[in-house]
Amino acid sequence: ALLVALGLRWVRLPYTIALVLVGLVLGWLGGALLTDVELGGGLLSAELILFVLLPPLLFEGSAGMHIDRLKSNWRPIALLAIPGVLLNTLIIGLILWRLVWWGEDNGLLYGMLLGSILAATDPVSVLALVRTLGAPKRLSVLIEGESLFNDGTAVVIFNILLVAVLMMIAGGQLTAGELLTEAVASFLKVVLIGVIVGVVLGMVSNALLASTEDHLVEIALTVALAFGSFLFAEMVQGSGVIAVVVAGLLVGNHGVPQGMSATARIGLHHFWEVVAFLINSVLFLLIGYELQNVLSPSSNTFYLAMVGIGAALFARLVIFPLTSFSNMFQEKPISPRWQIAIFWGGLRGSIPIALILLLSHIVHDGATLAGFEGKVYLSESVYEVMLIVAFAVVLWTLVVQGLTMKPLLKKLGISxxxxxxxxxxxxxxxxxxxxxxxxxxxxxxxxxxxxxxxxxxxxxxxxxxxxxxxxxxxxxxxxxxLVHSSRVETARRELLLAQSEVLRDEERRGTLSASVAAKALKRLDEALSQSEYARESI
Incomplete structure (x- = not known):
């Protein structure tokens, strides 16, 4: 991965795209290079993926999200992250069932399972392009906010569907009504528990950050929070993904600016940036090894790739009616040009790859299921189809959509x-x-x-x-x-934050009563969530 990064000085390619291509080449050469490794047998375990790779990626993304901008755009983000993921899962699942697994036992469930994997967007690469081009900040917030929260929704749906698939493989009985009822109840439970865990641990971490001035301890606390919130939520049958995202939002917007020293803030940013770089490097390279046994230049591979890409693009069209519906309640509606940018910016990356690698683990090592004896295995032939379809979609979004995002934004006049x-x-x-x-x-x-x-x-x-x-x-x-307006807006926010800090200090000294300070702080918070410049690019 480091050699690829160094080599990009001579080859103008986005880093993640170069990693995908190099990982694919290494997958083809893997048989000769790794003679002692059983290639295609799952190079990563489920525990390593879920408890080591996912939490840092989710925490890094959520901690950098401005919560006031998130609040002002919560309607479109919520619609894309929950109904959008459900519709994507359903549409992709139905298309794959009809065109790939039609007539097979559990074919619909296989399609829905793969649909939940491909429903999660991961626009890390395209966000770098958006920011480099100077695209509107609100557009970045919409794309990044959708990614953070639809990742959580998709992982929850994936776990529900995976249990249903394994139950049917093991010989259990499950009607559509039972599946729907169980899915809704399970979804609400795991999301609610995840939110509670994230809020509680985030608030505890903020208090601990304010109690120390050692920047190494402060950075270590964020690491403990990223992994601890995920692990604790999973232990109490909640969503670890939601817990990490909520905890990251609380720490990134309150604990870091109010409780961390300047040295720690700088170090924290660089630390998590390096962590995300290394984890994405591992994931994008390892997918090449996972594919070396199943990727072959055949008509079947081409057919599966085209079906997967077509299904993902068709399902992604739901963002147009969903954002149009949110415009009915928004003071600043999302323009058709922005809708196109959000549609094309829906890249698939780390999360779908991690979920696919999780299935690889189940194929080769099996999984235990409550109420059933022995281990349950996912068919290798089914997994190979899922692997080809998923990788084709990831490859298409990263290479084709990622490389064409820059000219598209310019064509639309957005940047x-x-x-x-x-x-x-x-x-x-x-x-x-x-x-x-x-x-x-x-x-x-x-x-x-x-x-x-x-x-x-x-x-x-x-x-x-x-x-x-x-x-x-x-x-x-x-x-x-818009440059000057943006800088003045930053200065305005700094002045409001300075007022908030003084009011909190005076409240602690007893100069102001708690009720008066609370009212004044509420007005300042409302002012922080609004821009004096009514331009959507600020």
Missing amino acids: GVLSESEFEYEVALAESIGSRAALRRLSEMRLQGLISEDDQEQLGESFRTQHADAERRIAELATSS
Whole structure:
């Protein structure tokens, strides 16, 4: 993975896309390179995937999400994350049942199980492109928020359907009504428990973060929270995914800015960035090894790939009616251009790959099922079909959709101009800061007697000209782009946060009563959730 990252200096490819291609090549060469490993036998165990790989990825994503922006866009995110995932699972499952497993025992359940795997989006790669292009922040929030919460929904649905599939394989009886009732009850239970665990452990972690100033201890606390919240939620029959996401949101929006030192905040960001990089590297490379026994250039492989890609794209179309419905209740509706961007930005990556590798573990090692003796195994032929379909969808979304996202955003007029003005603004700002610093130093040298007044005048002429030109360009960009508005909005939020911090300090000292402070803090929180600039790009 490190060699791939270094090699990208000469090959202009997104890192995750390059990893997919290299992992596929290594999978083909795996027989010769790893003679002592049983390739195709599951290189990762279920425990390693669920309790080591997933929690850090989910925590890293949720901790970086601004909760006030999430609140202002909760309707479309909720619709995409819950009804959207359910509809995607149903549509993909029905298409795969009809075109792949028609007439087979448990064919519908196989299709639904694979549908739950492919229903989860993972737009890590495309978010990097969106931010690089300077696309609207709200669009990034919608894509990232959908990804975080639909991952949790999809994993819960996956676990429910997996139990149903294994029960039918083991010879159990399960009617459609029983499955639906059990699914709804189980879904509500595991989600509710996951939310409670995430809230409680997140609040406890925030209190602990505020009690220490050791940045190493503070970073270690976030690591313990990421893994501990997932493990504890699973132990009490809840959703570990939901627990991690909720805990990450609480710590990222309250514990980190209010209870962590500046050194710890910087270290925390870099630490989780490296963790996510390493885990994604492992997942994208290992999928190549998992495929080396089943991927072959045949008409059947091509057929399965086309069915999977077509089903995923067709099911993804549900975002248009869902976002249109949310627009009925939104002050700032999601435009058709943004709907297209969200549709095309629905990449599949880490979570679907992890769930597929989990099935590989069940194929080769089996799984125990309450009420049944012995282990239950998923058919290897069924798994091979799922593997081909899932990898084809992941490969299509990462390579085709990921590479075409940049020209699509430019074509839609969503980005391009903003990134150019951002760059010009940064250059002008840097020149202004640099020229001011040079002029200050020149004045200091004159006062110290190091240069004469004439020398100061002569040397300072170019810097004064540079400073005036930079200030002129900054003034032009402030009226012709969103850059200046965005920076002023950041300053406004900093001022509101400063007011909140002072009010909390005065409440602790007893200067203000708890009721007065609570009312004032509530007004400040409401102001934080709103932008003075009624432009959806802020």
